[in-house]
Amino acid sequence: MAGGSSGTGRSVTSRALRVLDAFDVDHPRLTLSEMADRSATPLTTAHRLIGELTAWGALSRRPDSRYEIGRKLWDLGLLAPVQAELRQVASPFLLDVHTATRDTVHLAVRDGLTALYVDRVSGRESVPVVSQVGSRLPLHAVGVGKVLLAAAPDDVVEQVLRSLTRQTRHTVVEPARLARELADVRRTGSARTSEEMSLGASSVAVQVQVSRPGGRTVVAAALGIVVPTHRAERDLARLVPVLEVAARGIGRELARTQEFRC
């Protein structure tokens, strides 16, 4: 190869894929040179690769000459079995909760050190949208995250406790305090947050437990609801039973499905 200077990616394929990596939630639209920069690819090479990706439909070019993810990737992405069964089983229950409360309902699983939102039903006149399907948020700052963290292996908990990032002035960043909260979550099965991720929003969340053959139960997901803080005092306590009913429904349904693997 001509350049050979810095760590030239390696294979063509990996380079093409790295170009795609330039996109993320904060950068859903990029110019050619932005993509080249962000993926550390020589401009000319990026140009060629992007041309091929566009021809296939992985990217598409907007009238303003910037690129965005194309429909083909959308199609393909929908085939990904990311908790497909969980989402399918849980969806009606989320709708039930939404119908009963008209608030924003979330379903999340733990993905490494983050809470991955796999489904969402958004309330009409609800709080500022922080999370969307596909979002990952820090475990310690959101309701569903605390629930998932409380059920996580010790090493995960330790790692999270060591790196508590502040999101708002209400975020719990003292390890000891969070550890105490987690103990409460394990005892009660539910977690609360109050403006710890974004101001004006409070939440409750509960575990979705699945009984596995052998008598053990595992926490497969977390089900949460977000309300404007001014309604939190009045509503959150009342919402826990609603969530619990739905969570148990989901858990029972999941246990029934033989294919389910954690």
Place this chain on the structure above:
Amino acid sequence: MAGGSSGTGRSVTSRALRVLDAFDVDHPRLTLSEMADRSATPLTTAHRLIGELTAWGALSRRPDSRYEIGRKLWDLGLLAPVQAELRQVASPFLLDVHTATRDTVHLAVRDGLTALYVDRVSGRESVPVVSQVGSRLPLHAVGVGKVLLAAAPDDVVEQVLRSLTRQTRHTVVEPARLARELADVRRTGSARTSEEMSLGASSVAVQVQVSRPGGRTVVAAALGIVVPTHRAERDLARLVPVLEVAARGIGRELARTQEFRC
């Protein structure tokens, strides 16, 4: 290149992408050799490409050694602006309709000669699931499809009329009859189907109209609802006004958004 025999794809990138094309709704899980076959790629080459795709996260390997679309593609796909604005605007309205009726509600746009389902809220005890988000169904056999077809350019209508495929014994496959139905749709603004796509399911759908600056209105999408046939006679007529209210709300909201482009 060694072989050089048949039309060797071309570029590495296009080959890698073609391998991904092996996946579709009917084939969400494939073995290595299936992917090689389906993409007309020599086994060894497919093996290498798939290895790279897997390393990046485009694919993932299941315990049973088959491959499926990986989480990374799911993430990326969610960034695709496939009717992003439409979906965001419409979502609360779909939920409203669902809350009021508890049936399966669909939002679709026309994509070439098919109806592309961009959002869905599924009813609890509803009909057999035919369509999912991302599905494409023939325009002439579904409610939202007829609405979209009625608003489509003449050449599209002609093409569809020339190739009416039978889905069930109730599918309308006579061009003249469908043309008549389309005229009705244009007049009334709503379309019905009765077991034309799958037995046991009937539907109504209405246009989502947007007033563009300049006084013209365009049909941006179709909003539909599916009910079990045994309830169709009783429910469908009553559902039209519900859908119309929601569709008008969506249309008004879309018109307000300046960015909206058809």
Place this chain on the structure above:
DNA sequence: CCTCGTCCTCCCACTGAGCGGAAGGACATC
């Protein structure tokens, strides 16, 4: 009008990354 800056597109000679047949392993079936 010209200059400068940004961003994109085209060109082309060099070379190492990709290619894929062949061989061998893992596992199941008869």
Place this chain on the structure above:
DNA sequence: GATGTCCTTCCGCTCAGTGGGAGGACGAGG
């Protein structure tokens, strides 16, 4: 143990990919 299916590793040939450079398109500032 013979036969089949599916996956993985190996390796020498060569053509596809590479990326600097040149130049075009467009806009802002002088």
